[in-house]
Amino acid sequence: MRGGTSRGPVFLSTDLPVDPDLRDEVLLSILGSGSELQINGLGGGNPLTSKVAIVGPPTHPDADVDYLFAQVKVVERVVDTSPNCGNMLSTVGPFAIEKGLVVGQADRTRVVIHNVNTGQLVAATVQTPKGKPVYDGDTVIDGVPGSGAPVELEFLGVAGAKTGKLLPTGSAIDMIAGVKISCIDAAMPLVVIEASALGKTGSETPAELDADRAFMDRLERIRLEAGRLMGLGDVSDLVIPKPVLIGHPQNGGTITARYFMPHACHKAFAVTGAVGLGTACGTPGTLAHRLVGDASLPRRVVIEHPSGRIEVAIDRRGSAATAAVLRTTKPILEGIAFAQVSGRPVILAA
Structure with missing residues (x-):
């Protein structure tokens, strides 16, 4: 799926290995990392097109789904799950509804997403006439050709996503x-x-x-x-x-x-x-x-x-700062991804 100005495969968490090291080896193979063209995989030879979203049942009491983001490096065989990615985040709500993790509502569906990387909650509002996500629309975002249906992303309590502090050093400068x-x-x-x-x-x-x-x-x-x-x-x-x-x-x-x-x-x-x-x-x-x-x-x-x-x-909601942005997303392909780990072929639904 394309999410905002990024692109990458989106997986159900149940379709990937539970062991993080094995999971990362699978992702490196699927994206084709280790080559600047990522010629053996789905990556596009650019950090913006070498990203993965992993979506599954929630582990946070206030969330509808969990979302783990993986930045898969292009040349280095490295998977980094330390950051979040807000562009790929725009794929999560529609994907969760499509896969039955969240029930779509009659007009718009609000999906509260737990970003596992940071522990942060983000509310995505998806256009769902008749309970199904739509992707065509009039919303335009710079960096993406054409237009699409809007996905509203509201970051709930943005401060201290990784360090626990808005100003991690204690100083503004x-x-x-x-x-x-x-x-x-x-x-x-x-x-x-x-x-x-x-x-x-x-x-x-x-x-x-x-x-x-x-x-x-x-x-x-x-x-x-x-x-x-x-x-x-x-x-x-x-x-x-x-x-x-x-x-x-x-x-x-x-x-x-x-x-x-x-x-x-x-x-x-x-x-x-x-x-x-x-x-x-x-x-x-x-x-x-x-x-x-x-x-x-x-x-x-x-x-x-x-x-x-x-x-x-x-804005501010109570004592917590909030931030909202508008993105669009687009499904590109649904099918089977082939990976090879330690010489053994692995077939995964993506």
Whole structure:
């Protein structure tokens, strides 16, 4: 399924091995990791198309389903289940209804999703006329051709998704190697950096940023140290925290930003990254808040990214911050995936 600006196979948890190591070996085989083209699998040779959603019965008392996200690296044979993915999250509600995990309602169906990676709850509202998900519609999201039916995602209590704290270091601004940063954990741990501090504007293309190896090496050194400051330990083999460059908007938005995955610049912007950056814009003292200026909640933050814009609505429900975004999703294929683990063929329904 395509979910937002990402794509990957979506599995029922019961169709995958229970043992995490064996499960990861199966996923590496199915995606074809270990080759930059992922020629032996379903991956598209890009981090955005090498993702997996695993959906099953809920283990949280307030949820309808569990969702485990797996970022399957392209060249390295590594599966990372430390982060969430908000784009693939948009596939979970429709998939759960299609597979009978949730009963579809007459018009719209609200599915409360427990993200196993972070422990976070997200409410997805799916268009379900006659109780079945529809995928055609008029909603357009930048980075995806055409239009589709909207999937509303409301992140419930976004603060401290991985570290337990909105500001994991205890400060709105820290300093690493002479560069000011803001570490924030809202849906996704982020390291927010003003682009100008690294000699950039924040409006560069992903190709331009990826090609500047001195810049990318410097960004990675900052990320590694930020991971330690955030209490995440050695993050050299993890995809969190994610670096985000910010700058002044160029096309009427609230802020311009570039999101890294973390070793390549995203060609659009991650949903969880948008939630995190939007929350940073509403958190006094952070670099993002200083750049966009003070404003009361509810607040609408429009982030300009390489493929256009993404909008996130920041609000507060009681003492907990919430954030909402709109995505679309599309089923692409349903069938059998073939994997090979330790020389043994494995056949899985996907």
